[in-house]
Amino acid sequence: MKIEGEAKLLRIFLGENDRISHMPVYEKIVIEARKNNLAGATVYKGIMGFGGNSRIHSAKILRLSEDLPLVVEIVDEQKKIEDFIPIVENIFDDANCGGLITMEKADIIKYTSNKK
Amino acid sequence: MKIEGEAKLLRIFLGENDRISHMPVYEKIVIEARKNNLAGATVYKGIMGFGGNSRIHSAKILRLSEDLPLVVEIVDEQKKIEDFIPIVENIFDDANCGGLITMEKADIIKYTSNKK
Amino acid sequence: MKIEGEAKLLRIFLGENDRISHMPVYEKIVIEARKNNLAGATVYKGIMGFGGNSRIHSAKILRLSEDLPLVVEIVDEQKKIEDFIPIVENIFDDANCGGLITMEKADIIKYTSNKK
Numbered sequence: 468m469k470i471e472g473e474a475k476l477l478r479i480f481l482g483e484n485d486r487i488s489h490m491p492v493y494e495k496i497v498i499e500a501r502k503n504n505l506a507g508a509t510v511y512k513g514i515m516g517f518g519g520n521s522r523i524h525s526a527k528i529l530r531l532s533e534d535l536p537l538v539v540e541i542v543d544e545q546k547k548i549e550d551f552i553p554i555v556e557n558i559f560d561d562a563n564c565g566g567l568i569t570m571e572k573a574d575i576i577k578y579t580s581n582k583k
Numbered sequence: 584m585k586i587e588g589e590a591k592l593l594r595i596f597l598g599e600n601d602r603i604s605h606m607p608v609y610e611k612i613v614i615e616a617r618k619n620n621l622a623g624a625t626v627y628k629g630i631m632g633f634g635g636n637s638r639i640h641s642a643k644i645l646r647l648s649e650d651l652p653l654v655v656e657i658v659d660e661q662k663k664i665e666d667f668i669p670i671v672e673n674i675f676d677d678a679n680c681g682g683l684i685t686m687e688k689a690d691i692i693k694y695t696s697n698k699k
Numbered sequence: 700m701k702i703e704g705e706a707k708l709l710r711i712f713l714g715e716n717d718r719i720s721h722m723p724v725y726e727k728i729v730i731e732a733r734k735n736n737l738a739g740a741t742v743y744k745g746i747m748g749f750g751g752n753s754r755i756h757s758a759k760i761l762r763l764s765e766d767l768p769l770v771v772e773i774v775d776e777q778k779k780i781e782d783f784i785p786i787v788e789n790i791f792d793d794a795n796c797g798g799l800i801t802m803e804k805a806d807i808i809k810y811t812s813n814k815k
Contacts (some may be wrong), residue, residue: 469735476801478689480658494747501749507712507799509748509768514653515610516625523609536625537746538656540770542712542801551685552692565695567623569592569658571687571803573710579797596739596774631726632741633736634734652741654772668808681811683739685708685712687803691746 474575477541477547479555480518480567482533487562495537495562499554504547506578513537518567542573590691591664593657595671596634596683600650611678612655615670622659622694629653636685658689670693706807707780709773711787712750712799716766719794720790726770727794731786738810745769750799774805 485492493510500508514535541548548570559566601608608628616624632652657664664686675682717724725742732740748768773780780802791798 476803477692480625497747497749507748507750507768509712509745509750509770511627511743511770512746513625513811514628517613517625518625536623538625538627542799556693559693559695561636567658567693567694569590569600569689570692571592571689573801573803576709576800576802577788577791578799579791593808596741607719623749627743629741630744632739633729634741639755652739654741654743672809675809675811683774683810684808685706687708688807698703 472575473524473545474542474573475545475569477543477548477551477555477571478569478571479539479541480569481537481559481564482518482534483512483537484568485562485564487558492558492562492564492566493537493539496555499558500539500541500551503547503551503554505541505547505551508541510537510539516571518565540581542575588691590658590689591661592687592689593659593664593667593671594687595657596685596687597653597655597675597680598634598650599628599653601678601682603674606646608674608678608680608682609653611674612671615674616655616657616667619663619667619670621657621663621667626653626655626660631645634681658691659665669673671672700726703809704772705777706805707777708722708803708805709780709783709787710803711716711771711773711802713769713771713791713796714750714766715744715769717796717798719790724790724794725737725771727790728787732771732773732783735779735783735786737773737779737783740771740773746752750797753803770783772808779804 474522513536603611613624629652729740745768
C-alpha cells in the first residue's frame with residue numbers, strides 16, 4: 468500500500484475512561500480503524516488537561532490522575548478519512564460520550580507499509 | 584457550547600521544569616485556558632527531545648530524564664485562540680522562560696461539550 | 700536564532716523498537732536534527748496503535764506493550780525541514796524500517812531560543 472501527496476490528519480480527543488460496553492472508546496476506535504484498513508492509528512495520552520466535560524462536572528476543575536485526556540491520530544487519504552468519520556461518530560453515540568474531532572491537511576512525504 | 588467549521592490549533596512547546604513562582608508553566612497555561620473558557624487544553628509529555636535551551640546548555644546535549652519537553656495543545660475558534668496568545672506570552676515573560684508557539688488550521692468535524 | 704511566520708511541522712511516525720545498529724531510530728533522528736541545527740525535536744510515545752507493519756505481522760493484531768508507536772515532531776522553516784527529509788529517509792533505509800513522514804503548515808507565533 469502506498470499513499471502519496473495530500474492527505475488528512477484526523478484527531479479524535481476523548482477521555483481515558485470513556486467506555487463502550489466495558490471497552491475503552493479509544494481502543495474501539497483503533498480496532499475499527501484497522502478493520503477499515505486505515506494506514507495507521509496512534510493513541511497518545513496527556514498528562515493533564517480539560518475538555519468539554521470538565522465544564523459540566525465543575526467539581527473536578529482539572530482532571531489529574533483520573534480520566535486523563537487522550538488523542539487518537541489517524542493519517543490517510545481524504546476519502547478514507549471521510550468514510551471513517553461517521554464510524555467514529557457512531558462510536559461516540561454508542562458510548563454516550565462527548566468528544567472533539569478535528570481534521571487537518573498533511574502532506575505525505577514518505578510512506579512504507581512494511582520492512583524491506 | 585458549540586464550535587464548528589474552521590478553527591485553530593495552538594501548540595505551545597516548553598520544558599517540564601519551567602516554573603512561574605513554583606507552579607509549572609504548563610499548569611498555569613491550562614488553568615488560564617480554562618479561566619478564558621477555551622474549549623479544552625491537553626498537555627503531552629515527550630520522552631526525548633531538545634529545544635531552544637539545549638543549544639545554550641550544551642553540556643546536556645539531549646535532555647533525557649530531567650526537563651523533558653512538553654506540548655500544550657488547545658483547539659478553539661480563531662478569535663478565542665488569538666485572544667489567548669498574549670496571555671501565554673505574558674506567562675512566558677513572567678516565568679522568564681523561552682518557548683515556541685505555533686498555530687495551525689484545523690477543521691472541527693464534531694464537538695460535543697457534554698455527555699448526553 | 701529566530702524563526703518567524705510560516706514554517707513546517709515535520710512528523711515522523713515509527714516504532715519504538717526500530718533500530719539502527721543498536722541505537723533506537725528515533726534517537727538517531729533527534730541527534731541528527733540537532734547536528735543540523737534544527738530548532739527543536741520532540742519524541743512522543745503512544746500508548747496503543749498500529750502502523751504499516753501490523754498488517755504484515757497479523758499475529759500481533761495490536762501492538763500493546765512491545766514496539767509502541769512513536770512520533771518525532773520537528774518545527775522549523777521550510778528550507779531547513781526540506782533539507783532534513785533526505786537525512787531521515789537515509790536513516791530509514793539504513794535501519795531497514797518502514798515509516799510514515801508527514802509535513803504540515805504551521806505559523807510560528809513566537810520563538811525564543813534561550814532564557815533571558
